[in-house]
Amino acid sequence: MSWSKDDMVRRAAAELEDGQYVNLGIGMPTEVANHLPADVRVVLHSENGLLGMGPFPYDDEVDPQIINAGKQTVTVLPGGSVFDSALSFAMIRGGHIDVAVLGGLEVACNGDLANWTVPGKMTTGMGGAMDLAAGARRVIVLQTHVAKDGKPKLVARLTLPPTALGCTARVITDLGVFDPAGDHFVCVERAPGVDEGQVRTGTGANVTF
């Protein structure tokens, strides 16, 4: 047994606190917005220049000039605001974004994160990933514990090009919750039915429990 993608997203949503300003990365992290506890209201930031991002529009509300960083059509909630790209990234680098939930390819036990490119594959570019990783106050990475080929994605040292160094506060995987602690990971929580051996086998660095 391990966590499903839905469970992982729910676990990530439980990390968020009422009143926080939050940026959700493209893909699985975007789903976190749909699983917030009822008593938690966060303000979603989209780095193309929007605070107070709402859900996808109804069919007749679609506006080509209201999009998120993934170029999907979205809405603006009452109390929201819009601004240019320089101001948007000033919010990120200036430490005004409380939490960024990002996808990951590899996280090292010293907190280094790789999530933007794989050598030998056509790159998409880093977009806003490096700014978010380096700038957000707390970076939570949401990724599977091992790659499709079985290679660990929690490692002692990155093998992929870094996005930012020492930036990751917490990693949520299908096996549990892990905090980078310098020369090892601390397993904060294990998914139901996952034992220590399974975590050790799937992790490319030392883990304490």
Add this chain to the structure above:
Amino acid sequence: MIGKTKVRANAQEAMVGLRDGMRMMAGGFGLSGNAEHCIAEIARRRVTDLTVISNNCGNQGQGLAVLLKNRQIRRVVCSFVGGNPDLAEQYAAGTVEVELNPQGTLAERIRAGGAGLGGFYTPTGVGTVVAEGKEVRELDGRRYVLETPLRADYAIVRAAVGDVDGNLRFFRTARSFNPLCAMAAEVTVAEVDRLVGRGELDPDDVHLPGIFVDHIFEAREHANVIEHRTTRGPKP
């Protein structure tokens, strides 16, 4: 206002001085907030060997990607090439050079160019490929990369409303890189959905003062292509 009018009839009249080899800034994010008529005019005039500075160089074969298809672009300075098969193909073939920047660094480099700054130190990119060959300095215990300003010969921007003095007001997330690009070029052309008379834009509602705009024209029709139409279905 005394002096020359900034108002032009259309993109053709507004886009004076286009030439081969220009450094061109283009506002917008993906296909949203693009100066569509300006892009079409550049395509029509067939100027080549362009350096384009823009977050994306068009997408899905549209927007600035039309200029890629026409082989008018030699170099692209951007943050993201995903969703752009024309750019991917020409980048892989080595016929177009691509300089990738973190998105916030790109925005701030353009802002710095327009604001007369010699550069800035940013924490973004420290320890990554982005910092290679650049000065890295420790300030107050944190490491920063020195990034240089970007300027251009020409900028094309889009706004929702503009007045005859070039004051601009943007709409929602179509703002993005538009006001930044407008500040950082020798010549800035603004394409506005609606052109209004002097005094019709309240000074407090001006997002970009007209000092940054050289030519302005109204274009009511836009394709406004949506890259990913995502909805939650019909209204209940």
